[in-house]
Amino acid sequence: MATILCLDDEPAIGLILQDTLERAGHQTISAHNVPQALQGLSGGAVDLIISDYRMPGLTGLEFLALLRQEGYDTPLIMLTGYGSIEHAVAAIKAGAIDYITKPVRPEQLELAVNQALEVVRLRRENERLRREVMEFRNERQVIGDSPAIRRVLQTVATAAPTRATVLLEGESGTGKELFARAIHAQSERRDAPFIKLNCAALPEGLVESALFGHEKGAFTGAIKRVEGAFERAHGGTLLLDEISEMRLDLQAKLLRVLQEQEFERVGGSAAIKVDVRIIATTNRDLAAFSAAGHFRQDLYYRLGVIPVRLPPLRERKEDIPLLAYRFATHYAQEIGKEITGMSPRTLELLQGYDWPGNVRELQHAVERAVILTGESMIPVHAFDGQRFGLSGAWSGPTPARISGEFMAVMNGAAAATQSVPEGAVVLTSLNVTEAEGKLIERALVVSGGNRTKAAELLGISVRTLRNKLNGSKTEAEDGG
Numbered sequence: 001m002a003t004i005l006c007l008d009d010e011p012a013i014g015l016i017l018q019d020t021l022e023r024a025g026h027q028t029i030s031a032h033n034v035p036q037a038l039q040g041l042s043g044g045a046v047d048l049i050i051s052d053y054r055m056p057g058l059t060g061l062e063f064l065a066l067l068r069q070e071g072y073d074t075p076l077i078m079l080t081g082y083g084s085i086e087h088a089v090a091a092i093k094a095g096a097i098d099y100i101t102k103p104v105r106p107e108q109l110e111l112a113v114n115q116a117l118e119v120v121r122l123r124r125e126n127e128r129l130r131r132e133v134m135e136f137r138n139e140r141q142v143i144g145d146s147p148a149i150r151r152v153l154q155t156v157a158t159a160a161p162t163r164a165t166v167l168l169e170g171e172s173g174t175g176k177e178l179f180a181r182a183i184h185a186q187s188e189r190r191d192a193p194f195i196k197l198n199c200a201a202l203p204e205g206l207v208e209s210a211l212f213g214h215e216k217g218a219f220t221g222a223i224k225r226v227e228g229a230f231e232r233a234h235g236g237t238l239l240l241d242e243i244s245e246m247r248l249d250l251q252a253k254l255l256r257v258l259q260e261q262e263f264e265r266v267g268g269s270a271a272i273k274v275d276v277r278i279i280a281t282t283n284r285d286l287a288a289f290s291a292a293g294h295f296r297q298d299l300y301y302r303l304g305v306i307p308v309r310l311p312p313l314r315e316r317k318e319d320i321p322l323l324a325y326r327f328a329t330h331y332a333q334e335i336g337k338e339i340t341g342m343s344p345r346t347l348e349l350l351q352g353y354d355w356p357g358n359v360r361e362l363q364h365a366v367e368r369a370v371i372l373t374g375e376s377m378i379p380v381h382a383f384d385g386q387r388f389g390l391s392g393a394w395s396g397p398t399p400a401r402i403s404g405e406f407m408a409v410m411n412g413a414a415a416a417t418q419s420v421p422e423g424a425v426v427l428t429s430l431n432v433t434e435a436e437g438k439l440i441e442r443a444l445v446v447s448g449g450n451r452t453k454a455a456e457l458l459g460i461s462v463r464t465l466r467n468k469l470n471g472s473k474t475e476a477e478d479g480g
Helices: 013-021 036-042 060-069 085-094 106-139 145-158 176-185 204-212 248-260 285-293 297-303 318-334 344-351 358-372 401-406 413-418 434-447 449-460 462-479
Strands: 004-009 027-031 048-052 075-079 098-101 166-169 196-197 239-243 279-283 306-309 406-408 425-427
Touching: 004 013, 004 036, 013 027, 027 036, 036 048, 036 060, 048 060, 048 106, 060 075, 060 085, 075 085, 075 106, 085 098, 098 106, 145 176, 145 306, 166 176, 176 196, 176 239, 176 279, 248 297, 285 297, 285 406, 318 344, 318 358, 425 449, 434 449, 434 462, 449 462
Parallel strands: 004 027, 004 048, 048 075, 075 098, 166 279, 166 306, 196 239, 239 279, 406 425
Antiparallel strands: none
């Protein structure tokens, strides 16, 4: 069922349109002039417009132009007089989706409306898919504006249009696959397959078959012919992830394929020609690894036509705010939370950490913080307790440091025998309310009375701190 606006200055034609469309299960809005039509459009979602060509005041073509001018992209079917083909052609050129000649026949009207609504559906589906593709591409964009990343992106842009092999070296979590996809996306092979093969994840006995495929009966369990990664990547790009983990005997076969662009399937004898661009990645220093005899040097030279070293996150800390914000908004959207950003103290904390797991570690840390926080602006304490010890990277006071100043003194004798550090929080009982009050008091002293900073130091939200302070005042007033 669709909502259709019918614009015709002749009441009889309008009634025919309404009756036919409502019998077909659609809702109709009737208008006898352009102002009424515009009012109907402003009242709600209209899926289709049927408009007469000749009307008092504006013509159908002028109405169509007015719709575009006002920002309406609702499809329109034009009603034209019998034999007025020139009007129909003019309407289609002006942007009408179809035309119907008068007198209007119900079957002709239904057919035209159904076809127009199908076009509308396809347009909306296409637009939805386009948005999904753009979101997918945005998720795979390289984020960063640091000098280190700009240099890498410049190399990628220069290498992408060529068919030269590229060797991406970098620590785990630096985004090697992301850069490999960026090379593919900027090349002439962007519409061809991008195939990824992880050399470290496959069982040793299956790597050759995964690369080159196999014939039926080549080994036990080979019940049919299977194409390998090289065949599937024909015309496109093949990413050999963790290439340093490949067996030496397979490295010789890979070298031959790179040089001759042909191979045989496992169990086969026919040479298969392919056109594949190779991108390899490794988290090792492949030059030193090959010099030590663990990797063929001739293959290393063949793969490293264009070597690209990806900087670890600790060498591009100025990119951390951009990355953190992207991850935060992405995960917030996934779980239906509203995240507006991160506090300056949070960003300072994140930039003060060396991130041994690189971008992947930051991504997982932000995901956890988004899930656990109840605030729109992610606070520092959302990252406390992480396995990588973020609190140790923060130069200012932290909840751990405040709790380190805490001392429970059970009686006067114990107090006399203990040396109490200056500024320590001293309790004479284990009463929870007293301990909480003392810690809040100490946090306010350390933060110079700033409640936001005090809340971060205590690992609670500002709202919780405010409620606790207000609760303390109320209790004091009641006690008085």
